[in-house]
Amino acid sequence: MNAVEMRGITKRFPGIVANDQVHLSVNQGEIHALLGENGAGKSTLMNILFGLYQPDEGEIFIREKPVKITGPTKAAALGIGMVHQHFMLVEPFTVTENIILGAEPTSRGCIDRHRAEREVREISEKYGLRVDPTARIRDISVGMQQRVEILKTLYRGAEVLIFDEPTAVLSPQEIDELMEIMENLVREGKTIIFITHKLKEIMRICDTVTVIRRGKTIGSTSVKGTSEQELASMMVGREVSFSVNKQESRPGKTVLKVQSLTVKDSRGVEAVRGLDLEVRAGEIVGLAGVDGNGQSELLEAITGLRKAHAGDILLNGEAITRLQPRAIARRGVGHIPEDRQKRGLVLDFSIGENMVLQTYDQTPFAKGFLLRYPEIFRHAKRLIEDFDVRTPDEQTHARALSGGNQQKAIIAREVDRDPDLLIAAQPTRGLDVGAIEFIHRRLVEQRDKGKAVLLMSLELDEILKLSDRIAVMYGGRIAGWLNPKTTNEEEIGLLMAGGKVGEEVAQG
Amino acid sequence: MKHLEQIHNQSAWLTSLISVLLGMLVGAGMMLAAGYDPLLAYGALFQNAIFQPYDLGETIRTITPLILTGLAVGLAFRTGLFNIGVEGQMIIGSLAAAIVGLKFSLPPVLHSAAAVAAAAVAGALWAFIPGLLKAVRGVHEVITTIMMNFIALNLSNWLVRTWLSNGADSTDKIKESASLRWDLLSQWFDNSRIHLGIMIALLAAYGMYVLLWKTTYGFELRAVGYNPHASEYAGMNVKRSILSSMMISGMFAGLAGACQLLGTSGYLSIRGGFEGIGFDGIAVALLGANAPIGILLAAVLFGVLTYGGGNMQFAADVPFEVIRVVFAAIILFVAANLSQSIFSRARGMRREPHA
Structure with missing residues (x-):
């Protein structure tokens, strides 16, 4: 049985078609990978499934029944839960408080803490999450916080869990533990949609993989019958060298x-x-x-x-x-910082301005106190070409670029300064x-x-x-x-x- | 002029424009509900604000300090600071201008220039204190600037009573040589109280544009405003930027104070409370999207509404408070960015693409 089926989904945004006749069918009880480059349209598709966007065309079936998902509340009622890449937790609250937020069990008008804690503990044990329901979010590790997000969806009765690039923030050990948890979830009959672009993880844990490229479904295949190499070229659209x-x-x-x-x-x-x-x-x-x-x-x-x-x-x-x-x-010294959006770029500056973030007061970008924008933009144009930064032009704000292109812009800037280190x-x-x-x-x-x-x-x-x-x-x-x-x-x-x-x- | 478009992107223009229209509609609704004729009232408002030379002069006089306080708030906003202390910095500016205007004797042009300069410096110094506290100790500028407003108010009142007058409620008139009035200008506008402050305001707006978008220093100020972490990474001095942005903001506020004192009133009196022009600057900056041209236009609008609103009371018998409601409604619409959602719904989309 299909737990989820999305047929012919099209979603247009001004200027781009984010999803173009996309098909996705996910079997009950499997881990289904949704693979694609940044900006391929994976997030848009999942946001449609989670009710954040309405598709312009296409139909959605949950357990073989046609549905209209009008919002996240509707999605939750249909048993769809999403574990977001950026956690949505209240730091000073405890694990239990975060989990029941918005769905608090009450007795005589007051929150029934004991019942809530007991329920959270039960779910946590059932799926091997090992979360302490009384710990405060700010005191627990990132890996634990992610488990709280998983618990949150389970507590709300999710049958289909969407994981949005869950391993991006985890250490190798935490990734191992997450995989174990995912296996436990599937063993208990849950269905998982796993958004990722890490091929290793797909090979390791997924049953089926659907590849999306530039908003279109490229294909869907069983993981057993494919290889990393094949998935990579499906995703990118050309041969990719790993070594x-x-x-x-x-x-x-x-x-x-x-x-x-x-x-x-x-x-x-x-x-x-x-x-x-x-x-x-x-x-x-x-x-x-x-x-x-x-x-x-x-x-x-x-x-x-x-x-x-x-x-x-x-x-x-x-x-x-x-x-x-x-x-x-x-x-x-050139420095490609750990957090590109926090340290590496001023997101509301144009690409051109970001390219001179350290050198704006030097020739040829400045003459005395005055900036020379023509020079700044000419410089940016050259770097954009040399480093293949995909942007409409050098005056586009950095915010509008995909993560990969933001990173390319930073690398262009740092490498171009020709640092010894x-x-x-x-x-x-x-x-x-x-x-x-x-x-x-x-x-x-x-x-x-x-x-x-x-x-x-x-x-x-x-x-x-x-x-x-x-x-x-x-x-x-x-x-x-x-x-x-x-x-x-x-x-x-x-x-x-x-x-x-x-x-x-x-x-x- | 491609650069100007960049500063002021289309959506900001639209937001402001639609907010103004919606705000005036709300005002019209209020008038209808209270049994007044909105068309008559608005007609009277604009007619009495701009059509007669005298009224036009008075409207420009009303606009002048609004431009400067709007710039003060807008510049601070651009660098990530919320300067609510413009009111107080303006009071201190007035105070400094009054002291120079009363206690010094200088030749005509030089005297007024000195008084204006003193006001600018005093405003900057008054803003230096919260700026320093923010940069060094991380004290939130909203708290400190509000407190500084009260200190400014009472300091000014105390000095007026003790030093600048003999226990009276107001000082003498400043010396003629320090005044910003110019007889010829006043005569063109039918002897209204228009003064040279408008030139100062326009220069300040141009100065802000050049500083922020043309100079390397402005590049730093804007970068720090958008992202202090990246600015620090890029080797900019974040603390110095915070400090100088507060001071430039305070300088604009001080200039507004100079205009009020040297141009409009001519003497300093004890205030029972805040005049509110500094606070109106917040509204002006918000409506003007923190950009010089936007601030100019927003100040013109608020100036026209304020001055014309006074006349509307006589001509159409509509209470002035309606105009304050229109102000508030406009700001609410800008802040809620309601217009954008209306617009995007019309185009059948819900949010920015995030694919």
């Missing part, structure tokens, strides 16, 4: 030297504790580690965004420890294979030009593929150095979790 073509590295002189660096986080706790690190010209050093082990603080200290508490940071032999971000950038923090987070391929190529290109690259990533795949040396961070220190050619995910994982590994490559 990064790169030569043996020829490391030169030391570009970045970090000596017994200590950095405190925003709460005043030491996040980096006496860390040593060296990155040489012509090599990519991969910085692996579970999120929250001081990687972000380390990179912020190097780029001047956070004060170093103790220790030294040398760039080309010169101390940059106490310099302002602007001075550090001008000495030759390029720091790339999670450069491909949330991007599709096409964009990832492009960005990886650019990073290797920088290395081959004799630049030093420091790559921080939570994706072990990426670290293994690109790095010439791997530094694993744990508890604010480098727990060990590994050679990507001889190591494997298990070994890195062990170091990431604080274990010891026998064979280590000496630093330097």
